[in-house]
Amino acid sequence: MSQTKIPVDLILNRLAESTEEVKEKVQKASEVLLGSLETDISQTPNEIVYQEDRVKVKYYKPEKIKHKIPLLVVYALINRETMLDLQPGRSVIQNFLESGMEVYMIDWGYPKRKDQFVTIDDHVNGYMDNIIDFIRKKHDLAKINLMGICMGGSFCVMYSALHPEKIKNLVTTVTPTNFDTDKGLLHIWMKNTLAEKMGPTYGNMPADIMNLGFLLLNPARLIIDKYVGFFENMDNKKFVENFVRMEKWIFDSPDVPAATFKQFIEDCYKKNLLIQSKLELNGKRVDLKKITMPLLNFYGKYDHLVPPEACNLLTKMVGSQDSEDICLDTGHIGIYVSSKCQKEFAPKISKWLKEREGDEITEAVAKTQPLKKNSVKKYQKKIDAKQ
Amino acid sequence: MEQQSDQNQEKETMDMTKMFEMWLKSAMNFWGNMPRMQPDENMMFNFFPKQQKGSSYQAQQTWDRGTKIAGALAAMLSEPENLDAMFKATDTVPEFIMKISRQVWEGYFEAQKNWTERAVRIGKHEKAYCFDDLDQETFQMLREIYEKEFQRYFYIPQIGLTRFYQERANKAVDKYNLFQTSLSEFIYMFYVPMEKSMAVMQEKIKDMLEKGEISDNYKEYYSMWIKILEGHYMKLLQSPEYSQVMAKTIQSLVEYRSARDEMMYDILKNLPIPTNRDMDELYKEFYELKKKVRELSRKMEEQK
Numbered sequence: 001m002s003q004t005k006i007p008v009d010l011i012l013n014r015l016a017e018s019t020e021e022v023k024e025k026v027q028k029a030s031e032v033l034l035g036s037l038e039t040d041i042s043q044t045p046n047e048i049v050y051q052e053d054r055v056k057v058k059y060y061k062p063e064k065i066k067h068k069i070p071l072l073v074v075y076a077l078i079n080r081e082t083m084l085d086l087q088p089g090r091s092v093i094q095n096f097l098e099s100g101m102e103v104y105m106i107d108w109g110y111p112k113r114k115d116q117f118v119t120i121d122d123h124v125n126g127y128m129d130n131i132i133d134f135i136r137k138k139h140d141l142a143k144i145n146l147m148g149i150c151m152g153g154s155f156c157v158m159y160s161a162l163h164p165e166k167i168k169n170l171v172t173t174v175t176p177t178n179f180d181t182d183k184g185l186l187h188i189w190m191k192n193t194l195a196e197k198m199g200p201t202y203g204n205m206p207a208d209i210m211n212l213g214f215l216l217l218n219p220a221r222l223i224i225d226k227y228v229g230f231f232e233n234m235d236n237k238k239f240v241e242n243f244v245r246m247e248k249w250i251f252d253s254p255d256v257p258a259a260t261f262k263q264f265i266e267d268c269y270k271k272n273l274l275i276q277s278k279l280e281l282n283g284k285r286v287d288l289k290k291i292t293m294p295l296l297n298f299y300g301k302y303d304h305l306v307p308p309e310a311c312n313l314l315t316k317m318v319g320s321q322d323s324e325d326i327c328l329d330t331g332h333i334g335i336y337v338s339s340k341c342q343k344e345f346a347p348k349i350s351k352w353l354k355e356r357e358g359d360e361i362t363e364a365v366a367k368t369q370p371l372k373k374n375s376v377k378k379y380q381k382k383i384d385a386k387q
Numbered sequence: 388m389e390q391q392s393d394q395n396q397e398k399e400t401m402d403m404t405k406m407f408e409m410w411l412k413s414a415m416n417f418w419g420n421m422p423r424m425q426p427d428e429n430m431m432f433n434f435f436p437k438q439q440k441g442s443s444y445q446a447q448q449t450w451d452r453g454t455k456i457a458g459a460l461a462a463m464l465s466e467p468e469n470l471d472a473m474f475k476a477t478d479t480v481p482e483f484i485m486k487i488s489r490q491v492w493e494g495y496f497e498a499q500k501n502w503t504e505r506a507v508r509i510g511k512h513e514k515a516y517c518f519d520d521l522d523q524e525t526f527q528m529l530r531e532i533y534e535k536e537f538q539r540y541f542y543i544p545q546i547g548l549t550r551f552y553q554e555r556a557n558k559a560v561d562k563y564n565l566f567q568t569s570l571s572e573f574i575y576m577f578y579v580p581m582e583k584s585m586a587v588m589q590e591k592i593k594d595m596l597e598k599g600e601i602s603d604n605y606k607e608y609y610s611m612w613i614k615i616l617e618g619h620y621m622k623l624l625q626s627p628e629y630s631q632v633m634a635k636t637i638q639s640l641v642e643y644r645s646a647r648d649e650m651m652y653d654i655l656k657n658l659p660i661p662t663n664r665d666m667d668e669l670y671k672e673f674y675e676l677k678k679k680v681r682e683l684s685r686k687m688e689e690q691k
Contacts, residue, residue, distance in 0.1 A: 013603075014603040014604065014605075018605070113663070113666065113667070113670065114666075114670040114673065114674075116667070116670065117670065117671055117674040118674070122678075126681065185624055185625065188625060188630060189630060189633060192627075192630040192631070192633075192634055193630065193633055193634040193637050193638075194634065194637060194638055194641070195637060197637070197638075197641045198637065198640075198641060201641045201644045201645055202644070203663065203667075216577075216624070217624070218617065218620065218621075219577065219620055220580075220613055220616040220617035220620050221613075221617060224613065224616075225613050225617075228609070228613075
């Protein structure tokens with residue numbers, strides 16, 4: 001019987017070398033960590049142009065305006081919209097600005113206990129409607145472009161179905177609309193637990209518990225491997241800066257208003273009403289067939305939070321004749337922050353929106369008056385006749 | 388023969404009872420006469436007349452009353468029927484303690500039996516990526532023991548002025564215990580893949596050793612282990628067992644939190660501070676008012 005060869009001498013040599021490497025790494029790491037680090041996020045200049053309760057709207061102005069219709073970006077209530085402007089070189093907002101597009105972005109703020117009664121209807125038909133009216137009035141437009149991210153995309157879908165007369169083009173990214181799938185862990189968990197009870201118990205759905213839940217989706221990678229990787233690259237200044245920026249964003253989570261969270265879990269995750277056009281907001285049914293404007297729908301192939309099966313039914317259920325699905329080889333966040341997707345994602349959206357701006361600038365009623373439904377209908381007939 | 392020994396025993400019991408009676412009577416006489424035997428300080432020192440007021444007089448009065456009560460008790464106990472009743476009552480105390488102890492021990496032995504069986508299973512080969520034999524029975528058993536033996540004590544009907552407060556406090560303690568059990572089970576579930584992945588790694592290293600494919604790079608082993616661990620967690624997190632445990636944990640957390648908040652409200656309402664409950668009522672009113680104002684503003688704008 002041959003003896004098993006264990007290269008003990010090699011192992012010991014290797015250990016001795018690694019100890020030397022570790023010592024150098026630690027020295028370098030301490031210089032990096034104790035030195036100045038650029039870890040600020042959301043650095044693109046913007047102006048707060050609207051505020052209602054805790055909700056603000058940021059306006060990003062490009063150097064040269066090449067798009068006639070501005071874009072309103074609606075982020076999810078979970079985590080913060082700062083992810084779209086994480087760092088120079090990985091900023092969706094900057095990409096939009098470089099293409100000459102004016103961008104408005106909703107900052108949902110940090111809900112407090114007093115916001116626990118705010119419903120999905122309040123977010124969609126309250127805050128969003130007021131913001132869109134504000135932008136329309138500011139630009140003298142009947143319609144604007146709307147883009148949603150994740151749960152924000154779900155809100156945009158609801159809004160577009162209820163107010164199609166105000167939306168020119170709709171872009172949805174990693175947006176869950178079909179919740180009847182077992183491909184994502186969140187879908188399995190939300191269906192089998194009473195998570196919706198936590199909101200009312202705590203006042204709002206606590207961000208810390210949600211963060212913990214997201215970490216538990218893949219504990220091996222998100223709790224262990226991620227930080228092992230960090231310790232291995234602690235001596236690399238660029239790596240540390242990128243890592244810290246991502247950490248800042250990922251754990252900067254607001255609570256979710258209890259009423260909104262409860263309805264989202266019950267009506268979407270459990271009953272899957274949205275894709276069936278049976279969801280109701282304050283008695284008004286969200287009929288997806290009423291989404292007749294052009295629709296561009298992005299999702300990630302390796303998205304473990306919102307799997308492709310949760311996104312790819314939308315284009316089949318809307319009434320729009322101009323809709324497109326784009327599946328990128330990335331995960332939930334990679335669409336916005338990976339350097340590869342930066343070249344595909346934002347430029348594609350800019351180009352797609354530009355192609356659908358229409359022949360001329362849209363007309364509107366007097367600046368002092370909000371656009372009425374009658375005048376919108378008359379105006380729409382005018383445009384249709386011209387087309 | 389047996390009858391004689393019974394008679395002897397009875398005679399012995401009666402003698403002991405008589406002795407106890409005599410002892411009680413003498414004790415009663417002694418303590419009853421004690422205050423009278425105490426010298427009068429005023430007479431001793433002959434300075435001041437006997438005071439009917441003052442703390443020393445009150446103390447003496449209290450002492451007199453106490454000894455009279457003791458004397459009355461002793462007289463009552465010296466009656467044979469009363470003595471019998473007292474001995475019977477003291478007999479029941481050990482019986483009661485025995486019953487409680489038996490319940491506790493039975494529960495403990497059952498748990499120990501389960502732990503021993505589990506210890507035997509540890510020695511056997513662990514199946515990788517398999518979560519069918521998760522030892523949830525231990526937690527289930529703990530929960531059952533708690534619900535069967537101890538939980539009911541927290542729901543004994545309370546009486547008196549503070550009954551509602553006591554009920555809520557007991558409920559909070561009960562819900563806390565249930566939550567702790569669920570949480571332990573939940574945390575245990577996350578430990579299981581670690582154990583299994585280590586076992587799989589050991590097997591893999593053993594195979595590599597036998598084939599002579601052992602590497603000197605620790606990173607390779609780490610990458611191997613993290614991949615195995617990730618696979619185990621993915622399998623676990625998708626399993627219905629995990630969903631059930633998570634559901635139970637969330638449910639027990641919510642119930643505990645509600646019960647605890649109810650109890651805290653009882654404590655806090657005596658302090659001059661507003662509670663969450665008070666603020667929530669205000670917030671609700673603000674929310675409804677704001678909504679109404681927005682609706683009316685919108686209608687007014689549309690009519691312009």
